[in-house]
Amino acid sequence: NLNGDNIGGAIFEIDKYNKRNNVDTLYINDNAHGQGIGAKVWKAIENHFPETKVWELHTPYFEKRNIHFYINKCNFHITGFYKEMFDVNGVEKEFEFFKFEKVMI
Incomplete structure (x- = not known):
């Protein structure tokens, strides 16, 4: 919360x-x-x-703001790129993602 407003979630x-x-x-x-x-x-x-050894996450390849945030603000590294097929309202669509990891010291 910021000034009583919900500003996000996880x-x-x-x-x-x-x-x-x-x-x-x-x-x-x-x-x-x-x-x-x-x-x-x-x-x-x-x-x-604090017990976490590695954080992992995925974000769509086109989300430049996310990529900037995770790499430049949170010190994650891109460790993979992949495509997945999903059924969206009866139509099969392909989505591309980056995989990120952050190894904790």
Whole structure:
């Protein structure tokens, strides 16, 4: 919350056994972009899960803002590129994604 407004959210998969945690969703509302909030939120998430060895996530290849954020603000690295087919309202569509990882020290 920022000034009483919900500005985003996050969904994670936490694997306590191998400590490779996955970010399913991390978003900041458009009206809060460019204020450093996303980087602060990410740092708080890292601090909340200090046992994490590797963070993993995927983002569509065309999401330049996401790519910039994860590489330049959060120190992730692109570790893969892949395509998947999805059924969208009865039509099969191809989507391309980057895989990111951040190895924690």
